[in-house]
Amino acid sequence: MATTLRTKTKKAKAPAASGPAKWVGQPIRRKEEDRLVRGKGIFVDDQKLTGMLHIRFVRSSYGHAKIVKVDVSKAAALPGVVCTLTGAEVKGMVKPFIEIGPDVGQKIADYPMAVDKVTFQGDPVAAVVAETRMIAEDAAELVEVEYEPLPPILSAEEALKDETLVHPEMGTNRNWHGVFEYGNVEKAFKQAAHVVHIGRLHFHRFSSTPLENNAMIAVWDSRSERIEYWSNNSFPSFAAQFLSPALGVGIDQILMKSFDIGGGFGIKITNYPYMAVCALASRKTGGLPVKWAETRTEHMQASAHGNERTFFGTRVALDKNGVITAIDSRHVDDCGAYPRYEPLGCVIWAQVLPAAYRVKNVRIDMNQVVTNKCPVGPNRGYSRMQQLWFMERVLDICGHTLGISIDEMRLRNYIRKDEMPYTTPNGCVYDSGDYAGMLALGKKLIGWDDWKKKQAAARKDGRWIGIGIGSTLDSGTNNFGQARIINNFAPFSGQSKAAIAKLDIYGEVVVSMGSVPQGQGHETTAAQVVADVLGISPDLVRVKPGFDTEQNAYTGHTGTYASQFAVAGLSAIHGAAVKLRKEMARLAAWALKAKEKDLEFGIGAQGPEVRDKRTKKSINYWGLANLVNVNNAGMPENLWDVTLNCRHVYHAPFQIPDTKRKYGNLTLTYAAQIHIAVVEVDRETFQPKILAYACVDDCGRTINPRIVEGQVHGCTAHGIGAALMENCAYDSDGNMLASTFSDYTPITAVNMPDLLYGHMESPSPFSYNGAKGMGEGGAAPVHTVCAGLQDALYSSGVIIDDSHNTGDSIFHALQRASSGGFAIMVRVEHPRASR
Amino acid sequence: MYAYPFSYHRAKSLAEASKLLQQLGDESRVLAGGQSLIPLMKMRLARPSALIDINFVPGLADIQSPNGELRFGALARHADIEVSEAAAAIPILNDCAAGIADVQVRNQGTIGGSLAEADPSGDWGATLLTLETSVQCTGPQGERSIALEEFIKDAYTTVLAHDELVREIIVKRPPKSSGGAYLAFKRSAPVYATVSAAVQLTLDGKDICKDVRIVLGCVGLTAIRAKQAEAELHGKKVDGKTIQRAAEAAREAAEPQSDMRGSADYKRALVAALVKRAIGTAVRRARGERVEAGHEYVGR
Structure with a gap:
């Protein structure tokens, strides 16, 4: 076997000029809570601008159809309607959006509205702009669209056949293909004691259902030739890069702004096609503000869903102890009608290629196809959760098949604590972690031995009780260099975040961070960090949340995604605060006639101040700011560079991966979640019930344990909902069947088990503060609940082959099992024994 | 999510409401709690020309x-x-x-x-x-x-x-020795049930069923009275066997359709399970026991 290259990742050093950690690590209440719970949040749809108009989309009722005719005349004639737009008209006003994918992907013409044909139910074909939302809604009903239905492509299998094409200009439905191969797969299979063959596995489509739907206001100012957006897009610098070439305006002419956002979970990243239409509508009306506030049905049908993935022909090689030595599998990702953020998902899963396990020989053939479903967007746990779910299914199926208990199976395969930092077969570096220790803590929390006894007794009574383990990694702070593995010409790499820390002219500490929080508590954690640097308290730090091209700090990577604020965001903020402290110290040393080394930062009788330890003389923040901004005659020349307005850019220590070998470090930190669920399937209703649930998380040093625990609860609810309830299902005609909450049934409190929560800290050696991002949680419960169901039903001959399981699907799985479904799904060979 | 335009009328009595319904014609609708009507109107699946609000009629909520x-x-x-x-x-x-x-x-x-x-x-x-x-x-x-x-x-x-x-x-009021139960399986709180089953039965001192009604919800165009299931219990001792037969008969009586709540054959299985449980609970209640029952949800 070839020697594995270790990817070099520099260890981060904490800068010296910083106060002791007093606030970081404390479970303080969130600063933003007061505003939000009192209904004082400022959301896009709360904004009312003079002359503001409202846009309403006319959407396709078909999943796949030719557009024969669009007649907007009746709508245009309705009093109060200002203008209309059709796809054909929009085509003349813009260029298609850029595509990230190479080759065939470059041939897709993705316009912000459907032009010649519709490719998913909800695809916008026309829009009306009116003085009120009500008039817009009335007018939209008057638009007449004639369609000629085409057969819809609704599964990976159908798409692969290339018989019907979603985008004929591509010549295929296969949007991207690549083989990820590491180690010596064939040799490992030859030497295996057991080879387990697993049939088709399927990770279903689900979404995140943020409380606030997509919303935006666009103003295309004809005087300045600038486009101003107020939106809830969660990655505005990315959106601007797509909008600028499409709309034909310089990227510096696009101004982005966001403030409070009611949840996003990644899927608002791809709302930029609507941002384009709103800008065009504003231009057509002569520069009036145009607002779009999406309805829930629009959101469910046509915003973005999570990626669906199907796993074919999986082979697993194991040694005689059940240690997995090789995996060979073919994965097909379904990105819906347009790639947009894709095909990045075709590499992002590889951040967790071996999951939490030591397997060295891996070959995964990765395909992505387009289908007649809603385009996907990065959905919390994006692309990694599909891989983690796959690996967890593999572990469970192999364990059950070989008669090795599921906890033992994991302990034999987990990467060990003493192997950290661990380089994966594809060059990713797992920074730190103790998966076996987390599992032990989880077992203690849930009362593992006790449940094992209860389970055995219940089985004798004919009850179906299963205990499942889910091992999940939340890889955070991504290296955009991995895009080069998708498309060697992708003009971006690395990761950066910017922040500004300043002492405003009257001495107020103000931090702007450019992140786009949607509930993550950035204002609080940022204030904790700055408070520690300056020796003050978080309530004395004003944090400006949200993106603002003109007022806040940002880089081209700025946004809130990929579990990285605790690392990248706070590193930038910390760096800016340290710079500010240094400037304040220089200034104070002059003002107090002291030596910098004798200065201390803290809170005195006149508020926050800097004082001379020896003389006890001090100057407060107002005084310091005054010296620079108001009362500066006599300031020595060597202090003229002091601005008290300090910007810092954090660069994550990344290299561009080896694109030929698909090798390199794709993310900086790896938080982990080990969950355990006790699940019972009712023998009469077939309904799954969660009898007990434990979550153990390790995200390195925690900045605010209360926020971390909140994230764990939210992620757990999201994952249980996905595993048991939420499904973006389509019927065979391409109708999206879950376009309302009555059909989609997002999880509610009545569905939630009580959570047992445990926490461990394995500090990251790669972040200055030892923290790891943890916002996504990696859909831990999806793996865990499926594992519990598998344990409950294995003896009945059921293989859990889908990430979505309901009473209905379990009822049918048991029926299939009784007619020999198990044998088709799993087959075991013993190559070495046969010799 | 705006309703089609409509006029609003507040009735002070049911007589006035009735008169308004006559005057305003076929497209007028009565507004009571509005929990079905208003969402339908917002989705424009219902388009009444006029709403007659009876919420201000005195004494109507007693x-x-x-x-x-x-x-x-x-x-x-x-x-x-x-x-x-x-x-x-x-x-x-x-x-x-x-x-x-x-x-x-x-x-x-x-x-x-x-x-x-x-x-x-x-x-x-x-x-x-x-x-x-x-x-x-x-x-x-x-x-x-x-x-x-x-x-x-x-x-x-x-x-x-x-x-x-x-x-x-x-x-x-049912007689003293009568007990009943309504069980509904719902995926989450705000949605309609997938299947529901209601049972009310009266026992004599020896667990012989003197009277029984079994009704199924969500599995037909209206709630379905499962008369064959009732016949399996009527005049007989209510025990495991008769309950099982009644549950099977109820499964046959259901006329479910496949939708996002579940497939038709699964709903039939659910009917049998819920009817069986509802009878069990009804029997215990008829004997004077206090038993918690009602809606069940996915997950717990």
Whole structure:
């Protein structure tokens, strides 16, 4: 076997000029809570601008159809309607959006509205702009669209056949293909004691259902030739890069702004096609503000869903102890009608290629196809959760098949604590972690031995009780260099975040961070960090949340995604605060006639101040700011560079991966979640019930344990909902069947088990503060609940082959099992024994 | 999410409401709790030209229990019924009321509105069909009393004339040795049940079933009285065997359709399971035991 290259990742050093950690690590209440719970949040749809108009989309009722005719005349004639737009008209006003994918992907013409044909139910074909939302809604009903239905492509299998094409200009439905191969797969299979063959596995489509739907206001100012957006897009610098070439305006002419956002979970990243239409509508009306506030049905049908993935022909090689030595599998990702953020998902899963396990020989053939479903967007746990779910299914199926208990199976395969930092077969570096220790803590929390006894007794009574383990990694702070593995010409790499820390002219500490929080508590954690640097308290730090091209700090990577604020965001903020402290110290040393080394930062009788330890003389923040901004005659020349307005850019220590070998470090930190669920399937209703649930998380040093625990609860609810309830299902005609909450049934409190929560800290050696991002949680419960169901039903001959399981699907799985479904799904060979 | 334009009228009495319905024509609708109508209007699936609001008619939300009867005003809210003495005396009413949708819907939604809407997935229709229930209606021709069996004709269709309104729902108290249960399986709180089953039965001292009604919800155009299932119990000792036979007969009686809530064959399996459990609970309650029952949800 070839020697594995270790990817070099520099260890981060904490800068010296910083106060002791007093606030970081404390479970303080969130600063933003007061505003939000009192209904004082400022959301896009709360904004009312003079002359503001409202846009309403006319959407396709078909999943796949030719557009024969669009007649907007009746709508245009309705009093109060200002203008209309059709796809054909929009085509003349813009260029298609850029595509990230190479080759065939470059041939897709993705316009912000459907032009010649519709490719998913909800695809916008026309829009009306009116003085009120009500008039817009009335007018939209008057638009007449004639369609000629085409057969819809609704599964990976159908798409692969290339018989019907979603985008004929591509010549295929296969949007991207690549083989990820590491180690010596064939040799490992030859030497295996057991080879387990697993049939088709399927990770279903689900979404995140943020409380606030997509919303935006666009103003295309004809005087300045600038486009101003107020939106809830969660990655505005990315959106601007797509909008600028499409709309034909310089990227510096696009101004982005966001403030409070009611949840996003990644899927608002791809709302930029609507941002384009709103800008065009504003231009057509002569520069009036145009607002779009999406309805829930629009959101469910046509915003973005999570990626669906199907796993074919999986082979697993194991040694005689059940240690997995090789995996060979073919994965097909379904990105819906347009790639947009894709095909990045075709590499992002590889951040967790071996999951939490030591397997060295891996070959995964990765395909992505387009289908007649809603385009996907990065959905919390994006692309990694599909891989983690796959690996967890593999572990469970192999364990059950070989008669090795599921906890033992994991302990034999987990990467060990003493192997950290661990380089994966594809060059990713797992920074730190103790998966076996987390599992032990989880077992203690849930009362593992006790449940094992209860389970055995219940089985004798004919009850179906299963205990499942889910091992999940939340890889955070991504290296955009991995895009080069998708498309060697992708003009971006690395990761950066910017922040500004300043002492405003009257001495107020103000931090702007450019992140786009949607509930993550950035204002609080940022204030904790700055408070520690300056020796003050978080309530004395004003944090400006949200993106603002003109007022806040940002880089081209700025946004809130990929579990990285605790690392990248706070590193930038910390760096800016340290710079500010240094400037304040220089200034104070002059003002107090002291030596910098004798200065201390803290809170005195006149508020926050800097004082001379020896003389006890001090100057407060107002005084310091005054010296620079108001009362500066006599300031020595060597202090003229002091601005008290300090910007810092954090660069994550990344290299561009080896694109030929698909090798390199794709993310900086790896938080982990080990969950355990006790699940019972009712023998009469077939309904799954969660009898007990434990979550153990390790995200390195925690900045605010209360926020971390909140994230764990939210992620757990999201994952249980996905595993048991939420499904973006389509019927065979391409109708999206879950376009309302009555059909989609997002999880509610009545569905939630009580959570047992445990926490461990394995500090990251790669972040200055030892923290790891943890916002996504990696859909831990999806793996865990499926594992519990598998344990409950294995003896009945059921293989859990889908990430979505309901009473209905379990009822049918048991029926299939009784007619020999198990044998088709799993087959075991013993190559070495046969010799 | 804006309703089609409509005019709004506030009635001070049911007589006035009836008159307004006549005047405003076929496209006018009565607004009671609005928990079905308003969402339908916002989604533009319902487009009434006029709404006649009866929420300001005095005395229409009263719950009374005169001799041997329970009287629910048409506007009695689910939440009020849930905590009423009537529901404490007749547990099946509590099972039903306490689990309808979520707290907001229960605070606003009404028993009269629910019956008049005649949604095949509604909770009250199935529950009240197990009891002797009549609907007091009022219209230009005066008052009439209609047995609930006659009142609901089809999915979303009752015998009410356009200008006729529900005034009161009258339920006869079941005898002392009677017990009932309403079980509904829902995926999450705010949605309609996948399947529901209501059972009310009366036992003699030796567990012989003297009287029984079994009604299935969500598995047909209206709530379905499972008469063959009833026959499996009537006059017989209620034990594991007869309960199983009744559950199987109920499975046959169901006429479910496949949808996002579940496939038709799964719903039949669920009917059998819920009927079996509802009979079990009804029997224990008939014997005087206190048993918690009602709505069940995915996950727990």
